[in-house]
Amino acid sequence: MDKPKVVLGVSGGIAAYKACELLRRLTESGHDVRVVPTGSALHFVGAATWSALSGHPVRTEVWSDVHEVPHVRIGQEADLVVVAPATADLLARAAHGLADDLLTNTLLTARCPVVFAPAMHTEMWEHPATRENVATLRRRGAVVIEPAVGRLTGVDTGKGRLPDPAEIFETCRRVLARGVAAPDLAGRHVVVSAGGTREPLDPVRFLGNRSSGKQGYALARTAAARGARVTLIAANTGLPDPAGVDVVRVGTAVQLREAVLKAVPEADAVVMAAAVADFRPAAYAAGKIKKKDGQEPEPIVLVRNPDILAEISADRAREGQVVVGFAAETDDVLANGRAKLQRKGCDLLVVNEVGERRTFGSEENEAVVLGADGSETPVPHGPKEALAETVWDLVASRLA
Secondary structure, rough: OOOOEEEEEOOOOHHHHHHHHHHHHHOOOOOEEEEEEEEEHHHOOHHHHHHHHHHOOOOOOOOHHHHHHHHHHHHHHOOEEEEEEEOHHHHHHHHOOOOOOOOHHHHOOOOOOOOEEOOOOOHHHHHHHHHHHHHHHHOOOEOOOOEEEOOOOOOOOOEEEEEHHHHHHHHHHHHHHHOOOOOOOOOOEEEEEEEEEOEEEEEEEEOOOOOOOOOOOHHHHHHHOOOOOOEEEOOOOOOOOOOOEEEEOOOOOHHHHHHHHHHHHHEEEEEEOEOOOOOOOOOOOOOOOOOOOOOOOOOOOOOOOOHHHHHHHHHHOOOOOOEEEEEOOOOOHHHHHHHHHHHHHHOOOEEOOOEEEEEEOOOOEEEEEEEEOOEEEEEEEEEEEHHHHHHHHHHHHHOO
16 A cells, blocks of 8 residues: 655744654654755755655755646645644745745645644744634644643743654644544534542552543544644643643642633533542641551541532533543443433443453553433444544534
């Protein structure tokens, strides 16, 4: 089979050097990549580097090899166009349909999915002109992933950093897997919780669970690849931030509740994939609990944590909001799942069987998605992103 054809556009920002890592990941995973830099990008990384890494000649102007009509052919033949980094200038030219170099010509002729990975200073990203250009591109069906927060050039820090190339690659892979399908979550804001809460006993001990957060992160990455603005509320995961996702880190169930309630008023959908502790210690020991010779430890008294899923299901922050819960069961999986669905009041409940060597920490999952309308959607054993795609398919159909 022919390799998927990817055009990697590189515009003139200091983050251009990071695109070399994205190019390596694309080529090593079996993609045929043609790099199309802007003239400014070549001030940061030379054409020889792009040619050596991609195996293709590199050109920036429409006047090279005119007989091959590159300004039309490259875009027409592409299965995906990704621009990383995408500067404020490049986003403006793309939004207004300008075509003054090979990259902008390619963007105009491409009929495949297009992904922009912006990188610029915070003030430039937040400027009304840039925000309008981003909104225009998203409205036309492009995936514009949110920049990361971190160190920029000089001493500046803020939102505008190019996401990690490994995470941009994951977004590209998911967009390619969907083919020419439009980003059906474009214009939507979704909230996803992930990981497992920890309830402290003393400064060094806690009550927790085995959740790794991988399913929640798969849900966040998939939603971003389908065009959504994603807020990921992560509890004790240690996983790298997905590209284009705003990450809020929490520790306890109470902190997770506060973050969820803050985010849901603007959300079209909320997916509660985090494993939230049902109970927490009634008292917190300010110092490490010591063992005493000849004495048994004092019993630990537990109190209930808030039921976040039931709370946001009962009191919807906005009309038409879709709420999805997760149920990790060890026995009578479907029966317990149906009872929980009715008790929680959510629209969808993802039910799976868990155990010490099942689901938690694994790259795979298997589940049945129960609907409040009586539907059942089985998801066979496979990658967690496959379950994420199914969940968003069901959410998108309800939002529509």
